[in-house]
Amino acid sequence: GHFTLSAPTGTEPTLVFSSVGYEPLEVRAGSRSTLNVVRLKESATDLNDVVVVGYGTQRKRDITGAVGSITAEQVAETPIARTEQILQGRVSGVQVTQSNSAPGGGLTVRIRGINSISSGNDPLYVIDGFPGVGDLNSINPADIESIEVLKDASATAIYGSRGANGVVLVTTKRGKAGRNTINLEAYTGIATVRNKYKLLNAKQFAQYLNDVQTLTNVETPASARALPYTQAQIDALGDGTDWQDAIFQTGRTNNYQLGFNGGTEETRYNLSFNYFNQQGTVLNSDFKRGTVRFNLDRKISKKLSLGFTSQVAATGENRTLASTNGGSSGGVILDALRFSPINPVRDADGNYTYSNTPLPYVENVGNPVAYAEQVKNQFTTLRGLLNVAGNYEIVPGLTARVTAGV
Incomplete structure (x- = not known):
């Protein structure tokens, strides 16, 4: 030009x-x-210019469909817990929102908006050529070589109706011929609650209860009651309990990755071990994941090659009790905003306090610290993946591929 x-x-x-x-x-x-x-x-x-599509790989300049790409370098530079997080703000037309704020919580991915009001809108996920793997929470982000997002009809046509909401292709790392390498990575981080609600302290709340009772006595003098607190009692209360400080903590994240990669022109391998531990900012909430992945590629002859992909992942979640109902079915965070600052976390005998406040404030609210430490909301998942693929070059430019997986 x-x-x-x-x-x-x-x-x-x-x-x-x-x-x-x-x-x-x-x-x-x-x-x-x-x-x-x-x-x-x-x-x-320049391998970065090669894009994985549904029917193989192509150079970017040869692609006519709408495809967005993310490389292993982009994945490595961002510490993430879930694979979907790397799509946030990196691929045009892809909207990623957090549907659960718990450690390891789920994300909602929408490609080019919502396509249906009655059926699902989640895209199809394809891992190493195998579609429909389900939850990506078992995939270790450090094992990812590249991610391609197929957005339009021409790019997703090979997947038929399953690709109506778009397709996310995830390619994991394979062995590289020529040298054997050992890679050890580790990082740690912290998370805190940046802003908290400004609520009444114990003295202010006791005065509020007195004011409410005073107005009630004026309106219904026949059933007038004594004020809940005397001025001397109010002065002795101090700030009381900050329930937000009581349930929130500094959450720590630790990640450890050990990888082995190498091989020859005929046999290439990639073996990785990963342990990820994310502690939540609410008491007794965390997410843990351990994965082992082994990828093996074997060139049998000039025309025949085999690929072997396997992974075992174990995840454990300790979720915070979350509800907007209050009372015995209330949530930890909601009740921390509503429980009386006059009450301590534990009474003189070391037991949790459950009685909220005297009349007229009789809201049925539970002790949020007791909820966080005593109510168990735990999930454990063990997921295995085993895929085998065979490729045979019939003639130059035409290759038959057979796959099987569980």
Whole structure:
């Protein structure tokens, strides 16, 4: 093409020409007013420009459908608990929202909006060529080589009606021939509640109860009651219990990854071990995941090759009791906003306090710390994945592929 650029006088700009599939070319303009760039050199080794699609791999410049790509480098630079999190803000037309704020909580993914009001809107997930793997929470993000999002009809056509809401292709890391490597990674982080509600302390709440009772006595003098607290009792209360401080904690996240990669031109392998532990910001809430993945590729002959993919993942969740009902079925966070600051967490005998406040405040609210520490809401999942694929080159450009998996 022909381009016209304006540059400040007295400078010697350097122009950079780049295109997908070609090596960048830098040209110093100097004092010249006209430049002729005839040809860019093709980049045969730039793997980032190769995109996985439903029926194989293609170069970006050859793709006509709407496809978004995420590389292993982008996954590695962001510490995430779930695979879907890497899609947030990185692929156009993809909306990722958090449907559960618990550690390891679920995410909702929508590709190009909501397509149906009566059936599901989740995209189809395909892991290493096998569709319909279900929950991605068992996939270790560090094992991901690339993610492709197929968004339009031409890109998802091979999957039929299952791809109506879009397709997310996840390719895990495979062995690389030529050298054997050992990789050890670890990181840790913390999470805190940044903003808390400003609520009444014990003295202010006791005065509020007195004010309510005073107004009630004026309106219904026949059933007048004594004020719940004397002024001396109010002065002795102090700030009381901050129930938000009582249930919130500094959540810590730890991740450990050990990987082995290598092989020869005939046999390549990738073996990884991962342990992820995310502690929630609410007492007694956490998410743990341990995974072992082994990928093996074997070239039997010039035309025949086999691929073996396996993974075992165990996840454990300790969820916070969450509800908007209050009382015996209430949630920890909601009741922390409603339980009286006058009451301590435990009484003089060391037992949890459950009686909220004297009349007229009789809201049926439970002790949120007792809920967090005594109510068990635990889930454990063990998931195994085993896939085998065979590829046979019938003629150059035509390959038959047979897959089986459980």
